[in-house]
Amino acid sequence: MKVMAIAPYEGLKELLLQLGEDEPFDLQVEYGDLEEGVHLAKQAVNNGTDIIISRGGTAELIQKVVSIPVIDIEVSGYDLLRVLTLVKEYTGKTAIVGFPPISEGAATICEIANIELSTYTVKNEHEVEPTLLELHKKGYDMFIGDVITVKKAANLGFNAILITAGKESVHKAFQQAKKTHHLYSALKQNYAMARQILDHYQAGIVVYNRSGQVVFTNRDFKEKYLDLFAKVIDLESALQTAFKQETFKTFVQRAEEVWKVTAFPMQKDFIVFRVIDVTNENALTGTTLLPSSNHSNMASHHTKMKHALHLAEIYRDRDEPIWIEGEVGTGKEKLAHFIHSSSKREPYPLLRIDCEIVQEEQWLQLLNIEHPDATLLHHEMGSVLLKNIDALTLSIQKRLLRLLGTKEVGCRFIATSREPYQTLLAQGVFLEELYYKMARLTIHLPSLNERKEDIENLTLLFISKYNQKFGKQCVGLRQEAKEALENFRWSGNINQLKQVIEEIVLISEDPYIAVEDVEAILKTKRSATFQGSLSLNGTLEEIERRIIKQVWEEEGRNQTRTAKRLGINRTTLWRKMNLPRLR
Numbered sequence: 001m002k003v004m005a006i007a008p009y010e011g012l013k014e015l016l017l018q019l020g021e022d023e024p025f026d027l028q029v030e031y032g033d034l035e036e037g038v039h040l041a042k043q044a045v046n047n048g049t050d051i052i053i054s055r056g057g058t059a060e061l062i063q064k065v066v067s068i069p070v071i072d073i074e075v076s077g078y079d080l081l082r083v084l085t086l087v088k089e090y091t092g093k094t095a096i097v098g099f100p101p102i103s104e105g106a107a108t109i110c111e112i113a114n115i116e117l118s119t120y121t122v123k124n125e126h127e128v129e130p131t132l133l134e135l136h137k138k139g140y141d142m143f144i145g146d147v148i149t150v151k152k153a154a155n156l157g158f159n160a161i162l163i164t165a166g167k168e169s170v171h172k173a174f175q176q177a178k179k180t181h182h183l184y185s186a187l188k189q190n191y192a193m194a195r196q197i198l199d200h201y202q203a204g205i206v207v208y209n210r211s212g213q214v215v216f217t218n219r220d221f222k223e224k225y226l227d228l229f230a231k232v233i234d235l236e237s238a239l240q241t242a243f244k245q246e247t248f249k250t251f252v253q254r255a256e257e258v259w260k261v262t263a264f265p266m267q268k269d270f271i272v273f274r275v276i277d278v279t280n281e282n283a284l285t286g287t288t289l290l291p292s293s294n295h296s297n298m299a300s301h302h303t304k305m306k307h308a309l310h311l312a313e314i315y316r317d318r319d320e321p322i323w324i325e326g327e328v329g330t331g332k333e334k335l336a337h338f339i340h341s342s343s344k345r346e347p348y349p350l351l352r353i354d355c356e357i358v359q360e361e362q363w364l365q366l367l368n369i370e371h372p373d374a375t376l377l378h379h380e381m382g383s384v385l386l387k388n389i390d391a392l393t394l395s396i397q398k399r400l401l402r403l404l405g406t407k408e409v410g411c412r413f414i415a416t417s418r419e420p421y422q423t424l425l426a427q428g429v430f431l432e433e434l435y436y437k438m439a440r441l442t443i444h445l446p447s448l449n450e451r452k453e454d455i456e457n458l459t460l461l462f463i464s465k466y467n468q469k470f471g472k473q474c475v476g477l478r479q480e481a482k483e484a485l486e487n488f489r490w491s492g493n494i495n496q497l498k499q500v501i502e503e504i505v506l507i508s509e510d511p512y513i514a515v516e517d518v519e520a521i522l523k524t525k526r527s528a529t530f531q532g533s534l535s536l537n538g539t540l541e542e543i544e545r546r547i548i549k550q551v552w553e554e555e556g557r558n559q560t561r562t563a564k565r566l567g568i569n570r571t572t573l574w575r576k577m578n579l580p581r582l583r
């Protein structure tokens, strides 16, 4: 055991050296008062000292800055008795000025030994000087106290006697140092073991205090996450949430990596974060974590579309689920990305669940109420896009409803539906209760045929995109080409327009797209109709299925209009084509 004793006055250094000779530990003694003592203590810690011994104010200051045990050589009754006996015969007026342990102890001894002395208590260092001055005015000319009192009195030119430490006090401090070291060694060993376990733990561990300072990290965290963690996570709100809700769970997307983050409070003032890299874990088919991105190009000239964008801006920072309705390819998903990426949840990714693709068993994994780590429950801080929610089977709808009813789900839901909700409810294919839960805020997107005034701008946008892709230099559209696009019936909406422009840009040779190129491509789209090249091969059931699919595509994948055009009801349509999987 290595002990460093820091004596705030020279005499104590001598006593410590003398008594230390009989002790079994390795003792080094230095003289140093207050700040000087602190400086020595810091050096001692760096040199591998196990325990520090000091006295009074110096010990107190050292205790605040070092993380090893500091033993105070307390003022004992003997120390007081000695000094009181010394001044007993002094004829001037004497006062004892000190912190409570000194002043109260002295008062008791004076009473027992019948010594007439006044005692004054100070609560901190700054009170010493005014107290001395005040007492001096009252006629006191001798003061007794510890190093601080004596130094201040000397500075003011008053007489003062230091309460020095006696042998008993120093012996007691040595005993205490040995006991403390024994206890501290055991704790140190436990700590080292815990540290080793955490360093071999296959997850990054970091602990923050309330002010956002790191107080602990394990090896995995230091190696993999240290530089980026505070950048990819909104630390202030993460700490606030974890303190408030006792938990914080989220996924974080960083370039190609996906991290699963879980946090919880510890001992009131700290938050422990566990970070696991789940990039290579098998993602469920149909679910994707998408980083937030910039979607500034959604502007429109169309009144209804402008209204939809205005609503999106109002809704983005609210936590209620949003239901976006619109025909196939009208930009529902794009709007969902815009809402998420421009919201307060932007630091976290958007979990996209394609309800047409995700299978029943996968849903069980996503919605597993019994499992606290179920993906949906874990994505508390981000947004979840339920793409084409109208394709959910009733049994999954019931499970989702149950989950929403039993657990606090922290993520913000955005659902998109190709079918108008009135139809879904009237046909009984969607649970009314779930609809009202998921559609607390609603946005309707107009079809492209309704917003012809946007066709030109969208076309220019897509031209620039495909110029880049194919190395072309198209700079615009001829008037007739633009009119041809505006007069076309866009059953697949923006999605279809985008695909058409891709083909046009690819075949076009002129800087301005000619109407002939547009017509050539649009013709292929039109010819894919009933009368056109519909194959009559296969069984009657297969041909019927092909016809239904054709009409469904032409009607913008709208089940109601498809059913109406074919003269059958929606339930029959569902049964015949198992529509949700028809893509």
Ligand SMILES: Nc1ncnc2c1ncn2[C@@H]1O[C@H](COP(=O)(O)OP(=O)(O)OP(=O)(O)O)[C@@H](O)[C@H]1O
Binding pocket: 297, 298, 299, 326, 327, 328, 329, 330, 331, 332, 333, 334, 335, 387, 388, 416, 418, 458, 461, 494, 495, 498
């Ligand atoms: N305002 C827009 N500006 C540019 N591109 C857009 C815009 N809106 C939609 N798109 C593009 O059109 C395509 C279809 O959009 P999106 O997937 O968002 O439609 P959707 O309504 O969700 O489709 P679905 O009905 O198939 O789910 C995407 O490639 C998207 O990038």
